[in-house]
Every structure is written in C-alpha cells, then in structure tokens.
Amino acid sequence: MPVDPRRHRAARHAKPSAQPAAEAAAPAPRKKPITVERITDAALEVVATEGYDALTIRRVAAVLGTGPSSLYAHIVNKDDLDDLLIGRLYAGVVLPAPDPAAWRAQLLDVYAQIRDLYLAYPGVSRAALAAVPTNLETLRVGEGILAILLAGGIDPRTAGWARDALSLYVGAYALEQSLVRRRRAEQDEEWVLSREEVVERFAALPAERFPHTRRHAAELASGTGPDRFAFALGLLVDGLRPAAD
Template sequence: MRLTREQVVTGGLDLLDEAGLDKLTMRRLAAALGVQNGATYWHFSSKQALLEAMADRMLEGVTAGLAPDLPWEARVAETAQRLRRALLARRDGARLFAGVFFPLPNALSYGETMAATLRDAGLPLRDAVWAVDALTYFVVGHAAEEQLAAALPDGGRSAVARLVSALDSQRHPALHAAAGDVAAPHPQEHFRFGLELLLTGIRARLDGPVH
C-alpha cells in the first residue's frame, strides 16, 4: 500500500515524541515508517515542508467548538490556552511551532479566529493582528520554557539551584527577594498572569487611544 501524506505527518509527530526535534531526520523517519529512504519525498519536497505540516497538525481542534457568544476576553484566553496545550502535547512542540512559517489551514484558522475576535471587540484591524502576534509570541515562549525545563536532568533542580546561588542580595536585591518566583518551571498561574497582563493591555486600547 502506498504511503499517504497523513501517514507521513503522523509518523513525523510520533518520531518527534520519541527522539526530539534535533534527531528528527527524513532518513530516520523513513526507517520508522518501514519504507525506503526517499519515499517520504513523494509527499514533502523537504524536511522543512514536513515540519510545517507537522506544526499545522498540532493545531487541529484549537479553534473547534468555541462558543460564539463568549465575551472577547474569554474567547481569546480560551484560544490561547488551547494553543499552549497543543504545543505542550508534543515533545519540542513549541520549538517546532516557532521554527516554521506555515500558512496552512489550522494555523490560518487560529489566526483568523483570534484576529476576528479582537476586531469585533473594537480594535482596528492592524492592532488586532499585531495583538494576535503578541499573544502568540507569549504562548509559544512560555511553552518553550516549560518544555526546556521539563527536559533538564533531575527535573531542573540543579539548574534552579545554580540560578538561586547566582543571585546576590546586594547586587540583585529584587531578584534575590523573589528567588522562589524567578526560577522555572513556572506553574500554570504564571501563564495565566502573563496572559491577563496582555488582555489588560488590549482592554486599555479598547478604552481609548494609547500614546
């Protein structure tokens, strides 16, 4: 039976979970799929094209079933939370997402949903799409930090200890006093805090011009 495009994408995501982004190669994928090296190129002309399709697959369902009558803040927050969960569901998911440009169906659906929600809330369209960028950068960056911390030896405890020991009470009084809140991995409430800061900024835009 001929290998399908969907099978290649699924195999790529399975290999991503198994080996990580740095070790994902077309040759290794072909071996995992049990096909000759080069067979995957029938569907994807390059590894980059495959990574784009994999990133788009990760976004499946991110915008599905959103209640149309939700207030804009709740709709944006829920979509951002869904994006975060989608990235965290795959090993190196945030790095994969950040490393590709993919104007593909699920990515475009995500962007359209977020931009239309903010436009309908009253933002000028340029502000709406730029706000989507800011929200997305935050989600991806936060997810990348979470995945990086989770991949560290001993759960990141030694890295946290290094950071805390580097904070000097005289040179870094604020950071030293807040050492317990500086080190990653941060809890879910840390993500919600940052998201709410961004939503607060958007509300300020809606309430009047920002100079």
C-alpha cells in the same frame, strides 16, 4: 514523469485533500502506501517519543519502513513537514463563536489550548516559530483568533500584531518547558533547580550587590508554570483596548 511534491503542497493549501474515486475503489496494495497523513502521523510519533530535535526526514522514513526518497514524493522538505505538524495539532483547537462581551476570556482559552497541544509534543513549538503558516488548519485558527480580536473592537492592525505577539509568547513558553523537561530527563540534573533551591541561592547573594533580589527571593521564585503563563498572557491581552476607547 515524477510528480513535483510542490504541486501536492499547493493543492493541500488550496482545498482539503480527498482521495479520488478511482483510488478509493482500487484494491489495497500489499504494502501500505505512503501518504501525507501517514508521514504526519510518523513525524508526531517521533516528536512524542524522542523530542523535536530528533525529527528528520530520514527518521520519519525509518518509522514508516521506507527511504527518504519515498517521502519526497509527498513533501517538499523539512519546513513542509513542520507545516504539516502544526496543521495537525491546530486541527484539535476548538474555536468559539466570537463574543464581544467575552473576547478576552475566549482569547485566553484558545491560546491555552495551543499551549497544551505544544506541551504534548516536546519542542514542537519550534516548528511554528519564525514560520509563515500555509496549512489550512493553521490558517483556520489564525482566522478564529483574528475574529475574536475584531469582535472585541480591536482595530485590524493592532489585532494582527497582537496575534503575532501572543503566538510568539505561547510558542516560546512551550519551548522553554520542553527544554526543562529534557534537562530533568538527563542524568546531570544540577542545572534544574527546585523553587526552594532558587530561593536559597537568591537569599545567599551578597546583600550589597543584590539587595532587591535577596530581599524578595521568595516572590521572584513564586508561582507555577501555568500561573506565570496566565499572568504573562493576561498582561498582553489586558493591554489591548477597543478602537473606540
């Protein structure tokens, strides 16, 4: 009787996976077995080398030298694969012990880690957008972020909404960066403008229709991606006030 991969998924979310002793003691098969870990490794390889748009069950199966049906014995569907991807990335996030005196800095640091993990795998943040996290590592990071907010005196509902808003911004920022990188990698680069070109185009706009854009062109185009990321995240975090305030 075939094993339902949904039961495997439920087991993954209930407790850390572990190989039974009997399996560990079994002799190594001639061909390396397909496992959830190998599927996740292959999926990350596809995203790192070809981008998230190239990620399909069939493409992952090809990297592993097998057919899609072999993967469906371990995962449910593409959404399940996305859950595994984000969980693997979030396993690398280091969470601090919540400090009421430094909660804002701690929050910014955790989200900067998440941003950098997303940027290492072009477009992968799409897997986290509009998804309900179930992977234990993803939930671990969510719990850690919530703990930081609560330590800062933020009431639970505001903390939950703030976590969603911050996570959405970080995911969208990383996705935009991946799209810009992809455009730069294509032969037709006319849609990717340098800061100087942006300033030049803004400054050339008709003054009677765009007086403010033209006058402040340099300021509008100023700052690096990381500068703007820190600014936007800071706006969100600085708007949070402890419940007692």
